[in-house]
Amino acid sequence: MKSATPKVLHEICGRSLVGHVVSAARALDPEQLVVVVGHAREKVTAHLAQLDPGIRTAVQHEQNGTGHAVRMALEELGGDGPAGTVLVTCGDTPLLTGETLQQLADTHVADGNAVTVLTAEVPDATGYGRIVREGGRGDGGGAVTAIVEHKDASEEQRAIREINSGVFAFDGRLLAQALGEVRTDNSQGEEYLTDVLGILREGGHRVGAAVAGDHREIAGINNRVQLAEARRMLNGRLVEDAMLAGVTVVDPATTWMDVSVTYEPDAMVHPGTQLLGGTHLGEDSEVGPNTRLTDTVVGAGATVSNTVAQGARIGAGSSVGPYTYLRPGTRLGPRVKAGSYVEMKNAEIGEGTKVPHLSYVGDAVIGEHSNIGAASVFVNYDGESKHTTTVGSHCRMGADNMYVAPVTVGDGAYSAAGSVITKDVPPGSLAVARGQQRNIEGWVARKRPGSASAQAAQAAQVARAEGSAQSGQSAGGAVPGTASDGAETVRSANGTGGQVSAEEG
Numbered sequence: 001m002k003s004a005t006p007k008v009l010h011e012i013c014g015r016s017l018v019g020h021v022v023s024a025a026r027a028l029d030p031e032q033l034v035v036v037v038g039h040a041r042e043k044v045t046a047h048l049a050q051l052d053p054g055i056r057t058a059v060q061h062e063q064n065g066t067g068h069a070v071r072m073a074l075e076e077l078g079g080d081g082p083a084g085t086v087l088v089t090c091g092d093t094p095l096l097t098g099e100t101l102q103q104l105a106d107t108h109v110a111d112g113n114a115v116t117v118l119t120a121e122v123p124d125a126t127g128y129g130r131i132v133r134e135g136g137r138g139d140g141g142g143a144v145t146a147i148v149e150h151k152d153a154s155e156e157q158r159a160i161r162e163i164n165s166g167v168f169a170f171d172g173r174l175l176a177q178a179l180g181e182v183r184t185d186n187s188q189g190e191e192y193l194t195d196v197l198g199i200l201r202e203g204g205h206r207v208g209a210a211v212a213g214d215h216r217e218i219a220g221i222n223n224r225v226q227l228a229e230a231r232r233m234l235n236g237r238l239v240e241d242a243m244l245a246g247v248t249v250v251d252p253a254t255t256w257m258d259v260s261v262t263y264e265p266d267a268m269v270h271p272g273t274q275l276l277g278g279t280h281l282g283e284d285s286e287v288g289p290n291t292r293l294t295d296t297v298v299g300a301g302a303t304v305s306n307t308v309a310q311g312a313r314i315g316a317g318s319s320v321g322p323y324t325y326l327r328p329g330t331r332l333g334p335r336v337k338a339g340s341y342v343e344m345k346n347a348e349i350g351e352g353t354k355v356p357h358l359s360y361v362g363d364a365v366i367g368e369h370s371n372i373g374a375a376s377v378f379v380n381y382d383g384e385s386k387h388t389t390t391v392g393s394h395c396r397m398g399a400d401n402m403y404v405a406p407v408t409v410g411d412g413a414y415s416a417a418g419s420v421i422t423k424d425v426p427p428g429s430l431a432v433a434r435g436q437q438r439n440i441e442g443w444v445a446r447k448r449p450g451s452a453s454a455q456a457a458q459a460a461q462v463a464r465a466e467g468s469a470q471s472g473q474s475a476g477g478a479v480p481g482t483a484s485d486g487a488e489t490v491r492s493a494n495g496t497g498g499q500v501s502a503e504e505g
Helices: 017-026 041-051 066-077 098-111 172-179 195-202 224-244 443-447 452-474
Strands: 034-037 056-059 085-088 115-121 130-133 144-148 162-171 207-211 273-276 291-294 307-310 324-326 337-349 354-366 377-379 389-391 402-404 407-409 489-491 499-501
Touching: 017 041, 017 098, 034 041, 034 066, 041 056, 056 066, 066 172, 085 098, 085 172, 098 115, 098 162, 098 207, 115 195, 144 195, 144 207, 162 172, 172 195, 195 207, 402 407, 443 452
Parallel strands: 034 056, 115 207, 273 291, 291 307, 307 324, 324 337, 337 354, 354 377, 354 389, 377 402, 389 407
Antiparallel strands: 085 162, 115 162, 130 144, 130 162, 489 499
């Protein structure tokens, strides 16, 4: 793999290569599950312990072949070999299914075999061990007489397309006995597990085979090209399963799923969507396009477009996106809107509340049916610690607000646009926290003479003067609308409600 990561720990579809094999083996509910570790065993063992605490590991200190590896596993189990059926698999075959392993085990018992090898017929058998049957046939019929490695095969044997998968079912006691007779007089100087078949056959025991329905299941991974091919095939299975379960996948070729993703009928997935980890799609939800959800729960009827979300919960009927980022700890209640260019982190948003656009909501609790104006920032970090902002229910917060945590806004409160909220706002109050506007007449003409701005301002002044003159003539010389009453007015932040006089404001 040309990687610092051990081969079996490379991941496809949300699970390591060895994790896929363990999952397939666990489907048979085995009495014992042993994984033989060698190269980078510390990393692999730690991963296995996290993956499945019931796994036992056997250490192969020297990599002396497949037969030696199985012998280490039997020694871990102790005794003269386990009674009953022993299945042996490879750790780098992520496409192998529990159904195929069960078929192998059932065939082994039904045929009364000492060993049964899982085989497959492939278009190109180059590099694989060939299955030789009675009469030298390689047509899938007759008892198995030998497995011949490619480098040792004759031209006639190389024409055989039935290959050894490296997956076997053994009689446990007979396996232990035969492993004691395996020799190392081969080109590699190793103990080959495949030699056990010949030993058992010479001992008068039956050797059989079970042919896998899909040869791709037995594909091993030895480089990144094969890793990508296996990922594509496994993803195809997962997407197909989702569609057969009632999910509409608009473009299967650009939709990617992990094995742990769950869904309900009538969910819809648009192109360019990645569903990762423990993500769940609720009934009638709609996700995508161009969306990546990791460990995220999408409620029934919710829509999520052009969004990245990790560790978030999106309530039923909510709308998220486009271009939204939901970070871990985000909890959206029912019918919440998290609109375009909104980022949320560790935020709990109540039912019906809207954060429509261009805002950051971090470490916050917002009640029900409130509205957070555009370009709002929840200032949660003081350079050392994170603090929480609380906004109540039915609040109407102005655009371009900053909430300097810790701070609380009471239920039913309003705030003016451009306010920096540093103090608690009582319920039902209007918070105004901004400097008073001052207009400096003629500044452009004095400081930017001859500029395009100055020319535009002069033209506007001339037009206004001409308009005022015409208006005065039509009104008999009177000029209405002066500020003679001394009460300049200011509109409240949200554009509703009464006017506040300059003296009061």
